[in-house]
Amino acid sequence: MSQTDTFIQPIPVRYLDRDLSWLIFNERVLAEAAKENVPLLEKIKFLSIYSSNLDEFYRVRIPALMALKKLTSKKTESSGKSYKKLLKQINTVVYRQQQMFGELFTDHILSELEFENIELVYDRPIPEVISVQAENYFFTRALAYIKCMELNTDTDFFTENNKLYFLVSITDNNGNNCLHIVNIPSEEIPRFFSVVKGDKQYILFIDDIIKEHLDAVFPGYTINGAYSFKITRDAALEFDDDYEEGLAAQMEKKIAKRDFGIATRFLHDNKMPSEYLEVLIALLNLKGANVMKGSSYHNLKDLSELPIHRKALEYPEWPSVPYIFSGKLLLNDIEKQDVIIHTPYNSYDTVLRFFNEASVHPEAEEIYVTVYRMAYDSRIANALISAARNGKKVTVIVELKARFDESNNIKWSKKLSDAGVNIIHSVPSLKIHAKIALIKFNKSHNVKALGLLATGNLNESTARFYTDHILLTAHAGITSELKQVFKFLSLMKKPEKEDHFNYKHLLVAQFNLRDKFITLIDREIENATKGLLSGITIKLNNLEEKVLIDKLYEASSAGVKIHLIVRGICCLLPGVAGLSENITVKRIVDRYLEHGRIFIFCNNGNQEVFLGSADWMNRNIYRRIEVCFPLYDDKLKEEMIRLMDIQLEEADTDEKRSQQKIYEFLAAKS
Known part of the structure; x- marks a missing residue:
């Protein structure tokens, strides 16, 4: 269910602790199991997701906090006590949530199953x-x-x-x-x-x-x-x-x-x-x-x-909306105009077709792809294998350090390499989290390249329940800069000051991403102080990085209205007098996992829209290669703004309707 989360605290703090914030998110997942309008088997799935999330929290976050407690206690007694206090708070919250879990399961779920003769x-x-x-x-x-x-x-x-x-x-x-x-x-x-x-x-x-x-x-x-x-x-x-x-x-x-x-x-x-x-x-x-x-x-x-198989106890099916071709080939359509796919509302077949067509296109010479989490039986990987066997030069940047997907990525690296695909792995201290692909054509073709830029992984399995957005474009400026990104990634090294890559269209972490976002926020601040139209709407999975949070606080103090949709961790405190009274934060938990990253800047009425792979977290900004990208097509910009408006409008209602309304909007549009 959609909900506005209020993190206002009675003490003068500037940031909410990231781990406590994450636990608030997981409690929202748990709360879905108590909603009357959620079908019974979906309630049980939410309980399962909550439990799985909590396991990962104790496998990943708690070890980090235990290490910090140990390290800081050696340096300063106060720091050691601080982490000890945080661990105690976490245990208190988790214990309370576990009690909620038990009561939901024993007092409600079991009796609802009994009503169904189970x-x-x-x-x-x-x-x-x-x-x-x-x-x-x-x-x-x-x-x-x-x-x-x-x-x-x-x-x-x-x-x-x-x-x-x-x-x-x-x-x-x-x-x-x-x-x-x-x-x-x-x-x-x-x-x-x-x-x-x-x-x-x-x-x-x-x-x-x-x-x-x-x-x-x-x-x-x-x-x-x-x-x-x-x-x-x-x-x-x-x-x-x-x-x-x-x-x-x-x-x-x-x-x-x-x-x-x-x-x-x-x-x-x-x-x-x-x-x-x-x-x-x-x-x-x-x-x-x-x-x-x-x-x-x-x-x-x-x-x-x-082992319960009853469609009546699940969400009603929403058949994915197919892409309507203007011609025979998808690649020809992309050459004429930008195409955007919103998964899982739109069929992922369009993305699969992008790679399949490229694998046999007689004038496609080279294919470049970044891979973070591949499907277990990836059809995209098989298309790339076919492309290599068809004589294309295929280069795949595989991120082996995608947590809990390492083994699967290693498996596909070996299969791709055996088929003649050039495999490049990132350096240990830098993750490649960008979701991009590039098709380069020979000189006889009417365009030089086509690009794919996405907010989520090139993974047809997760695309069935992750909300993401994939842009397919022939824009010469964007594809030219994609070539620069892949050129850098092929160097297999960390960015250095002497690396000169000039990005005017793309926002690339380690190069210009953070500074570009600051510039965009500064422009909204300037417009607000001049009495011009201003505003910022951002959707993220996680918001933690303090420089960007502080910049949003500054914009709020200047009168810029800021609307945030943050699924998971949110260290920003909204609605605090003198700090963030012009900022609202909403969280959406529904049948699909909200995963897209969207950035909309008013720009005095001439709105600019960016999508991308980057959350605003320290790891994304400082330790990963991320790519965000602009929407230049006016129709696609309007469409994305409308989707965000729907989520902001519906996030305050008592019923879960934003995803349903988005589906209805896209189905009617098709």
Whole structure:
């Protein structure tokens, strides 16, 4: 649901902490599960997304904060206390959210499923009516993957990252007690087991099936109790600027070690006795982890895998709007006028066709592409392989350091390279986050080049639920500067002062992006002080970089009206007297993930519109190659401004309507 987030604080702070802001975003995701107008299976998906997001937070952000706490405490006592206080605040917020999660799930979701004749057995014995099927499933499927380890001072056991376990207390015939760790093989077999009896569907967690049959794992022993737990570990990958071996080889070694990082969170069944908890912490070396009570079930991101298939319990389908060709070839259409695709409202087939046509076009000589996150079965990659085999010179800049997509990108790098594609990897200390492609034609063709510039990844899988915008253009100035970008990327080095690339159309991080945005904001400030029309509308995933935030504060103080749509992290505080009273911040959480970056500057009524890959975060501005680009076609500018107006208008309503209205607008336009 769309919502205006108010971050006004009673104390004179200038920025909201980025991690607390992110937790506010994840709470908005959680809140979707409580909305009456959200279909039941979509509510469950939002619970799954919340859980998955939180896992990543503890894998990525908490390790950074723990390191900062340790480093700063060595330098200044006050800094160390500051990070300790922040970690305590985070744990408080997360615990409250987990309580909300539990109440939503047990008090609402389970009863709504029951109303649909679906019984998800939760925290109670397996119903007698399906006990035979559950027992058979245990012995024929689950038991093959069960491993157990006695827990004592001699135990050499390492709990894997985010894997599920039971701590099992048993007693032998002589009255001797001992503890064992038993795995819950939720990655080897499905997390849920389903049985239909008559008109009713029963769904079991495999956790409960295993717990019910532990006497088969420990024959001759008395089972005193079984308590679930999981350990979340640091998933960050660090690389030295100077390295001798290839980045891909180095990455593969690092990825193999990712799941063996330090423990950041120890989540346990709240029924686990305190003496058992102390034993686990001591023997598994978990003293530095955040110890948190949970329910009997963890990894509830698996809820997205519930074996329920009912269209009536999902969002109604919105068939993607196709691009209407004026001729036979898309490339010919782009030569005549700019084309923009708004995914997932518009069909991604247009983007696929861009690469497919280029792979066989007789006058296309060279193709250049940046890749950040590729689809697992990428059709774009296959088109590039075909292009190389058809004699085209194909160069692909692959970012191997795209978090959690490293292995997939390495896989495609090898396949592309084997097909004759020139593969270039970025240097370890610089990420290539730009979403761009370029087709260069031979001299006989009527245009020199065609460009693709996007706000999101060239990934047909995520394009089904990420809202993004893709510009296809023959604009000579833009394509000429795309050539400059690819020329720099092919150098495989960090930008240096002596690098001379003159960008007049594109905004490229490390070169002119931040300064250009400051200039655009300064112009709005000047217009406001002169009594001319002014205003700024920006849509981002995250807003953190303080120089640009301060510039927005300055514009607000000068009277510039600023409207922001920020999906995730927002360190800017809106509506603060004397600081940001002319700034509003809205957050949209809906059926699609808001992902596009859009920048609109009033310019005294002659509005300028930019799109791009760059959020306003430190990493994007200072440690990545990003590309933002202008819209020059008046019709496309009007279209993009209208889409933003719809989201701003609908963000204050009680119903989720902005994405629906955008879909209706684009469908009617087509």
